[in-house]
Amino acid sequence: MENSFLIKTQDLVKTYPMGHTKIFALNGVNLNFRPGEFAGLVGPSGSGKTTFLNIVGSLDSPTSGSAVVMGKKIEDLSHKQAAWLRNQNIGFIFQTFNLLPVYTVYENVEFTLLLLKMSAEERKDKVMQALEWVKLADRAKSKPAQLSGGQSQRVAVARAIVKEPSIILADEPTANLDAENSFNILDTMEELNRELGTTFIFATHDEKVIKYLRRKITLVDGKVAKDEALEQKKVKGGNQ
Amino acid sequence: MIIPRLALKNLLGAGLRTWLNVVVLSLSFVLIIFLQSLYKGMGDQAKEAKIDIEFAGGQYWHESYDPFDPLTLEDAHGVVPDPIQEKIDKGEATPILVTQATIYPEGRLRTILLKGIYPQQSIVNLPSKFLVQEGEDIPALIGARMAKSAGLKMGDMVTVRWRDAKGTFDARDVQIARVMKTSVGTVDQGQIWIPLEKMRGLMSMENESSLVVVAKNTEDIPTVSGWDFKSLEFLLADIEYLVRTKTTGGSIMYIFLLLLAMLAIFNTQVLSIFRRRKEMGTMMALGFTRSKIIQLFTLEGAMHSVLAAIVAAIYGIPFLVWFSKTGWALPEGTDDFGFGLGEKLFPVYSVGLVVGTIVLVLLVTTIVSFLPTRKIAKLKPTDALRGKMS
Structure with missing residues (x-):
């Protein structure tokens, strides 16, 4: 049963030095995620949500403890191996979209596929499919500066989903969006989760996001305060 | 990519x-x-x-010839050896005799290099054909720089004094037959060219020369005792x-x-x-x-x-x-x-x-x-x- 975990952390600790003392961003976190989960880390600022995502996303390594993602121990990965893991298996969605400004929507989505050995034809199919998912196929040639916040975040979702990764880590994906755009994005992500079986893990304190979650993990001071399964309260479009 | x-x-x-x-x-x-x-x-x-204009395919220098040492020029000459003379006879080389001399343009004394060259030569691109002697006067060829600095022009007569092979001073008037315009200062400044045979006669240096210029692209360069062949590489080094x-x-x-x-x-x-x-x-x-x-x-x-x-x-x-x-x-x-x-x-x-x-x-x-x-x-x-x- 243990092998079926996509992500498994054990006594995960991450500290940051502050003067002569240490700040515990994560303090003994034990969490497991199965494929296809739609889970969220909630909690106040500084509770360790982003740090947790960074570690399981192999962007950072733990101070102690262990994080195993897709069978790979994050703490043992070299810089290159970590980059490979991210490229193959993990998609990121950021609060500030992080689109590359000089590229078009198409190129931003294609970017993540460039490191995968894939023909241009295959890339094109995948990019167009991802843009169809997020309903932005008609904006393929636009530059990020020509998009609204909601559209930009949908491009970011397309970029995260285009390689069909096993895990998508979304750090406050709705923080810069209005309610309507937030629900649109969340609807899209939930649909992708359902259709592709991609595991979504959110770091959020947005109530709108929480309504979509099927599992809510509350972090307080770097510790898991509560880990609960949720009944879905929302209906499509975010209406209760 | x-x-x-x-x-x-x-x-x-x-x-x-x-x-x-x-x-x-x-x-x-x-x-x-x-x-x-x-x-x-x-x-x-x-x-x-x-x-x-000057080097063609390279030059044989008499072993004493050093263009940068004017004090030794008077002794830097010798009879052209047979292997080189053969080339001259075949039109593959031309001899040049060089000595120090003095001219007196407008009454002023001026030290020059007196050079003798065959008027009919075609090895170097000098207008030596103007040195063909038609009368009693010795025709002389000078460059524009020399003409300017000495105040000479075509048709002028100028007295040239030199020491012959026996060390005796002698002097003759030469007539400026041509003022040539050349970009090569080393055949112009401070120099007067006269017919080689005339110069040899005046200086009692029969069949002698200081250097021999060989034609361009001459491949057969025999080694000759007492004469050093200076390749273009050497001559153009400066x-x-x-x-x-x-x-x-x-x-x-x-x-x-x-x-x-x-x-x-x-x-x-x-x-x-x-x-x-x-x-x-x-x-x-x-x-x-x-x-x-x-x-x-x-x-x-x-x-x-x-x-x-x-x-x-x-x-x-x-x-x-x-x-x-x-x-x-x-x-x-x-x-x-x-x-x-x-x-x-x-x-x-x-x-x-x-x-x-x-x-x-x-x-x-x-x-x-x-x-x-x-x-x-x-x-x-x-x-x-x-x-x-x-």
Whole structure:
């Protein structure tokens, strides 16, 4: 049963030095995620949500403890191996979209596929499919500066989903969006989760996001305060 | 091909900043090629003139002959040995007799080199045909520089005094038969050319000469005792050195320009790395390694020189081609350059010069572009995503 975990952390600790003392961003976190989960880390600022995502996303390594993602121990990965893991298996969605400004929507989505050995034809199919998912196929040639916040975040979702990764880590994906755009994005992500079986893990304190979650993990001071399964309260479009 | 494609996209995406750098760099390209081609043209023209007018295919020097030691010139002559005489008889060489003499133009004393040459020779491109003696007067050929400095002109008579083979002073009047205009100062300044046989007779030096000039492209150069063959490599060494010295001096200007362009690119790179940390973080999150990002940023910088080469080609090629056809009219006084250049200087472009310049600029730009990217090697993805430098 243990092998079926996509992500498994054990006594995960991450500290940051502050003067002569240490700040515990994560303090003994034990969490497991199965494929296809739609889970969220909630909690106040500084509770360790982003740090947790960074570690399981192999962007950072733990101070102690262990994080195993897709069978790979994050703490043992070299810089290159970590980059490979991210490229193959993990998609990121950021609060500030992080689109590359000089590229078009198409190129931003294609970017993540460039490191995968894939023909241009295959890339094109995948990019167009991802843009169809997020309903932005008609904006393929636009530059990020020509998009609204909601559209930009949908491009970011397309970029995260285009390689069909096993895990998508979304750090406050709705923080810069209005309610309507937030629900649109969340609807899209939930649909992708359902259709592709991609595991979504959110770091959020947005109530709108929480309504979509099927599992809510509350972090307080770097510790898991509560880990609960949720009944879905929302209906499509975010209406209760 | 991913990295070059992305680098080009990023570079073009940077807009005006890129094009400003590219224009400055392209100026460096054109100026380097232009200046170097001028120096190359200068060297080539000077060498060609020297070969054409003075050295031909090389020279046999009498073992005592040293053109830079006027005190020994009077003894630096000898009977032309048979192997060399055979070449002279076949029209493959021409002898020249050199001695020190004194002239008295307008009553002033002036030391000169008196040189004897066959009027009918065709080995060197001197107007020696004007030395064919028609009357009693000894015809003399001088260069324009000599004419100017001595105040002589065609038809003038001037007294020449010398010491013959026995050390006896003798003097004769010569008539200026021709004032030649030549770019080669070493056959002009302080020299008077007279018919060789006449000079030999006056100096009691029958069949003697100081040097023998062999025809161009002569391959058979026999070794002769008492005479040293001086190859073109030896004879042109001074010019090579002079051109090298002048090229080095001229390089300073384009080094400055290149330095400015490099400073602009370095500055752009530093700024770019500082401003695009979040972009780097995003790339890392998408699976790019730090080394790939370093490659990308270095290539972006280096591509300035590729774009600059293209821009330079667009306006530089027409300019350089036009210039190679019209040449550069040299002002008066260019004789002071140390070698003859003629009235116009024509640049000489070579594949080596163009390729060398492109490689040089590309290499320097790549190094300058790489230096600031070393910071990326220490960049943590999480810091980059927050827009921080590790």
